[in-house]
Amino acid sequence: MNERIRIPRVRVVDEEGRQLGIMPTKEALRLAREKGLDLVEVAPHERPPVCKIMDFGKILYEQKKRQKEA
Numbered sequence: 001m002n003e004r005i006r007i008p009r010v011r012v013v014d015e016e017g018r019q020l021g022i023m024p025t026k027e028a029l030r031l032a033r034e035k036g037l038d039l040v041e042v043a044p045h046e047r048p049p050v051c052k053i054m055d056f057g058k059i060l061y062e063q064k065k066r067q068k069e070a
Contacts, residue, residue: 001040001056002029010041010051022048 005025012020012028015037020028025039032039032053040059043050 002032002038005029005039005041005049005051007049009048011046011048012039013042013050013052015053015055025051028053 008025009022010025010028011022012031014020014031015035020031028051029039035053037053038056039051040054040056041049042052
Protein backbone atom coordinates (compact mmCIF):
# COMPACT_ATOMS: atom_id res chain seq x y z
CA MET A 1 0.00 0.00 0.00
CA ASN A 2 1.16 3.53 -0.84
CA GLU A 3 4.92 4.03 -0.29
CA ARG A 4 5.46 0.32 0.42
CA ILE A 5 4.95 -0.45 -3.28
CA ARG A 6 8.53 -0.81 -4.52
CA ILE A 7 8.08 -1.77 -8.19
CA PRO A 8 8.78 1.15 -10.58
CA ARG A 9 5.71 0.74 -12.85
CA VAL A 10 2.19 -0.50 -12.09
CA ARG A 11 -1.12 -1.00 -13.88
CA VAL A 12 -3.64 1.34 -12.25
CA VAL A 13 -7.39 0.99 -11.76
CA ASP A 14 -9.27 3.99 -10.37
CA GLU A 15 -11.88 3.97 -7.59
CA GLU A 16 -14.69 3.49 -10.14
CA GLY A 17 -13.03 0.45 -11.76
CA ARG A 18 -11.72 2.21 -14.87
CA GLN A 19 -8.29 1.12 -16.11
CA LEU A 20 -5.90 4.07 -16.26
CA GLY A 21 -3.10 2.00 -17.81
CA ILE A 22 0.51 1.36 -16.90
CA MET A 23 2.33 4.26 -15.25
CA PRO A 24 5.19 5.00 -12.88
CA THR A 25 4.31 4.15 -9.29
CA LYS A 26 5.10 7.70 -8.16
CA GLU A 27 2.54 9.12 -10.62
CA ALA A 28 -0.09 6.59 -9.51
CA LEU A 29 0.56 7.50 -5.89
CA ARG A 30 0.23 11.20 -6.74
CA LEU A 31 -3.17 10.55 -8.39
CA ALA A 32 -4.38 8.66 -5.31
CA ARG A 33 -3.20 11.40 -2.94
CA GLU A 34 -4.92 14.11 -5.03
CA LYS A 35 -8.19 12.22 -4.51
CA GLY A 36 -7.51 11.72 -0.80
CA LEU A 37 -7.29 7.94 -1.29
CA ASP A 38 -4.73 5.14 -1.07
CA LEU A 39 -2.89 3.18 -3.75
CA VAL A 40 -3.37 -0.52 -2.91
CA GLU A 41 -1.66 -3.41 -4.67
CA VAL A 42 -4.46 -5.89 -5.50
CA ALA A 43 -2.69 -8.32 -7.88
CA PRO A 44 1.01 -8.48 -6.91
CA HIS A 45 1.79 -11.53 -9.05
CA GLU A 46 0.78 -9.90 -12.34
CA ARG A 47 3.40 -8.19 -14.50
CA PRO A 48 3.21 -5.30 -13.99
CA PRO A 49 1.37 -5.56 -10.65
CA VAL A 50 -2.18 -4.19 -10.53
CA CYS A 51 -2.90 -1.38 -8.08
CA LYS A 52 -6.25 0.16 -7.27
CA ILE A 53 -6.98 3.65 -6.00
CA MET A 54 -9.32 3.20 -3.02
CA ASP A 55 -10.11 4.19 0.56
CA PHE A 56 -8.25 1.41 2.38
CA GLY A 57 -9.54 2.42 5.81
CA LYS A 58 -13.13 2.08 4.60
CA ILE A 59 -12.42 -1.42 3.23
CA LEU A 60 -10.94 -2.54 6.57
CA TYR A 61 -13.93 -1.12 8.46
CA GLU A 62 -16.41 -2.99 6.23
CA GLN A 63 -14.48 -6.27 6.60
CA LYS A 64 -14.48 -6.00 10.41
CA LYS A 65 -18.18 -5.18 10.37
CA ARG A 66 -18.97 -8.30 8.26
CA GLN A 67 -16.85 -10.47 10.59
CA LYS A 68 -18.82 -9.28 13.62
CA GLU A 69 -22.10 -10.07 11.87
CA ALA A 70 -20.96 -13.60 10.98
